[in-house]
Amino acid sequence: MKNKTINLKQILKNKNTKFLITTHEDPDFDGVGSALALAIQLNFLGFETKVWLVDALIENFDFLPTRSHIYREIPENFDYDVLMVVDASDITRVKKHALLAKNKLIINIDHHGDNSNFGKINIVQKDTSSTGEIIYELFRQMEWKITKDIAINLYTAICFDTGQFKYSNVTALTFLAAADLVTKGAAPDYISQKIFENNSLELFDILKKALDNLKINSKLKYVYSTLPECSAQNSHEVLNFIRSLKEAEIILLFKLNEEGEIKINLRSKNDFDVAKFAALFGGGGHRKAAGIKIKGELEHIKQTVIARLNAELTK
Ligand SMILES: [Mn+2]
Structure with missing residues (x-):
């Protein structure tokens, strides 16, 4: 320095x-x-x-x-x-x-x-x-x-x-x-x-949705959920809660915003480098926390990203 x-x-x-x-x-x-x-x-x-x-x-x-x-x-x-x-x-x-x-x-x-x-x-x-x-x-x-x-x-x-x-x-x-x-x-x-410990009721409603939409792959130890547009602060809280699950070694949160853009937050609790993975889709970040932003249709993008994740984890 x-x-x-x-x-x-x-x-x-x-x-x-x-x-x-x-x-x-x-x-x-x-x-x-x-x-x-x-x-x-x-x-x-x-x-x-x-x-x-x-x-x-x-x-x-x-x-x-x-x-x-x-x-x-x-x-x-x-x-x-x-x-x-x-x-x-x-x-x-x-x-x-x-x-x-x-x-x-x-x-x-x-x-x-x-x-x-x-x-x-x-x-x-x-x-x-x-x-x-x-x-x-x-x-x-x-x-x-x-x-x-x-x-x-x-x-x-x-x-x-x-x-x-x-x-x-x-x-x-x-x-x-x-x-x-x-x-x-x-x-x-x-x-x-x-x-x-300063959470809003709005966040609790978002958490409920995130938990309802949670998909868990216990074998490959990843979980993902989907939300409508959600502030960065609220996403952070959702990710923090979801990561406490034992099976959640890799966590993905898909969010759709009004411009039809998909934001994906990624977290890793193990050696899997989410920044490297995010880069496959034009994203970036840290080994343990990264993000992706893509235009497209939510279901299609979700399928593509999860298929790629499966491929990377079973290499
Ligand atoms: Mn920072």
Whole structure:
């Protein structure tokens, strides 16, 4: 990380630099916590900085300190110099990216395995649990003080992307970062409640549907379900619930959106690399969590994907 921070330090030499920070579409707690932590620090250093989130369910993020930095419309008359993109594997994962990135210097901070190094500066660590953990390391490298507000945002980011410190992306360094953030004021019980025990009745209805539609292959240890259009946050919850099933070593969730586009979320609890599998259909992600987006007819796509999965698993 050291040589990457040299470039960042260069940019921070000009005190007039203005920053717009954003994340991928359907922002999650890793993206938003990371963006807010950076915004707090850059503001503190005297840089005009705003966070732009186009389609976030803002109420989910209500408990995060300084969420007032968040703009849901592109801030008017804000002539920023640097576009900072956190937690996105490619600039195309950011909504309105062509407009946002035009004539701007891009800083890309991310942990996705398929990150395309789309920035002028790329702080990309593919084996790190979360963008939050990378930003934590960045704070340490830059010798920036971690205040309570920053600690809460970063802990939230890490806690979310590690499924409360239980996924395979967790390392000893993740716990060291978390321990330090707790020392600095992040409260694990409060944050876990806000992220994981804050479900809506709407989600429960979606869960009911997902369970009704659940198909289980006990022999090949995969399960899949189908839902109508469903927010990223709700899909995440559905996947989390389904993965608790013993037979569910590989999990697929098919979703149909209004434009007739099919989104597929994939998760793996074993060695099966879902990013590799997703790439067969033009998707991508991590070994353990990936996504596919295809146009077409739902039943046909489902059949094709499941047939291919059967073939891959019986190779
Ligand atoms: Mn992430």
